[in-house]
Amino acid sequence: MLDKLKELEDEAKQNIEAVKDLDELKEARVRFLGKKGELTKLLRSLGSAPPEDRPVIGKKANALREELERAIELKEQSLRDARKGEQWENERIDVTLPGSPATVGQKHPLTLVQEEIKEIFVGLGFQLAYGPEIESDYYNFEALNIPADHPARDMQDSYYITDQFLLRTHTSPVQIRAMEKRAPKLPVRVICLGKVYRRDDDATHSSMFHQCEGLAVDSDITFADLKGTLHLFAREMFGPGQKVRFRPSFFPFTEPSAEVDISCIMCGGSGCRVCSNSGWLEILGAGMVHPRVLEVSGYDPRKSTGFAFGMGIERIAMLKYGIGDLRLFFSNDLRFLKQFN
Ligand code: DAH
Numbered sequence: 001m002l003d004k005l006k007e008l009e010d011e012a013k014q015n016i017e018a019v020k021d022l023d024e025l026k027e028a029r030v031r032f033l034g035k036k037g038e039l040t041k042l043l044r045s046l047g048s049a050p051p052e053d054r055p056v057i058g059k060k061a062n063a064l065r066e067e068l069e070r071a072i073e074l075k076e077q078s079l080r081d082a083r084k085g086e087q088w089e090n091e092r093i094d095v096t097l098p099g100s101p102a103t104v105g106q107k108h109p110l111t112l113v114q115e116e117i118k119e120i121f122v123g124l125g126f127q128l129a130y131g132p133e134i135e136s137d138y139y140n141f142e143a144l145n146i147p148a149d150h151p152a153r154d155m156q157d158s159y160y161i162t163d164q165f166l167l168r169t170h171t172s173p174v175q176i177r178a179m180e181k182r183a184p185k186l187p188v189r190v191i192c193l194g195k196v197y198r199r200d201d202d203a204t205h206s207s208m209f210h211q212c213e214g215l216a217v218d219s220d221i222t223f224a225d226l227k228g229t230l231h232l233f234a235r236e237m238f239g240p241g242q243k244v245r246f247r248p249s250f251f252p253f254t255e256p257s258a259e260v261d262i263s264c265i266m267c268g269g270s271g272c273r274v275c276s277n278s279g280w281l282e283i284l285g286a287g288m289v290h291p292r293v294l295e296v297s298g299y300d301p302r303k304s305t306g307f308a309f310g311m312g313i314e315r316i317a318m319l320k321y322g323i324g325d326l327r328l329f330f331s332n333d334l335r336f337l338k339q340f341n
Helices: 002-018 022-033 038-048 054-090 109-123 151-156 173-182 223-238 291-296 313-321 326-330
Strands: 134-136 165-167 188-197 208-218 244-251 254-263 280-289 305-312
Touching: 002 022, 002 038, 002 054, 022 038, 022 054, 038 054, 109 188, 109 208, 109 223, 109 313, 173 188, 173 208, 173 291, 208 223, 208 313, 223 244, 223 254, 223 280, 223 305, 223 313, 244 280, 280 291, 280 313, 305 313, 313 326
Parallel strands: none
Antiparallel strands: 134 165, 188 208, 208 305, 244 254, 254 280, 280 305
16 A cells, blocks of 8 residues: 555656646646545545554655645646736737826915915015024013013913923014024014914814914014005905904013904905904904014114014915814815815
């Protein structure tokens, strides 16, 4: 029986080796390993062998079964690989077929609004100014007339890196930096657009958002210049019929200070849900630069005056495009982002 097993081994191996395609391989599997296959038959007839030979024959027969299974598997793989190679050889590349189009990206709505704001103010003679997002307590608060114990700090809590450094809570510190850089030269006319950070998070507030700061300092700047500038901005940004309203307010770094409203862009001023029936929408804070702020930045408040304003860019974009939830700006949903061209 051992001789028979050896014969079977040689035959099966040769047979598998000689196979030319997957069909033949299948046949070889059935012939040797199938239910009625030769090796199976041999194993079944094990009972007729002398009892002392059975374990050796059984062991060898099982080892052969495994070996043949492995050989069939390898053969199958090499037949499949060869077939793939043939397919590739026969394939022709038609260079005249149209390619798949590349997806063209587009600007984020906040980028679009920022570019528009820049264009308006640059057109009025303002320069672009920049400041760091990690700001010192001095520039973010102290120099803006907000000392450590001032209650205005409560509304602007942020991430502190150390006691002296924090993520800036507004773009107003760039006012100080811009003046320090230019003092005592006049005029100063700058805008700064950038990211600011606060401890806020809901449908109309995010812990990171964008602001645009404006500053003009000269020997004869008045509140009328502020009004004229912001009125022009509102009309350029939201349309020629825009009205602007100044309400008295308070900011530590301006005196006097105002909050500025535009006539509601949804209803034109007659009152609707968006403007809570008031006909007005608040868009920014502004005022005349506080003499102390001019002084710490290198300007003599007796010889120069200035105006400043600060607005939230998300708010402008939400009004302009009728967006109800600020979080949409930052959730990277292409269905939202694809709508702005
Ligand atoms: N920095 C203020 C804020 O974030 C906004 C602001 C108000 C800026 C009045 C100004 C200004 O320049 O004059 O709430």
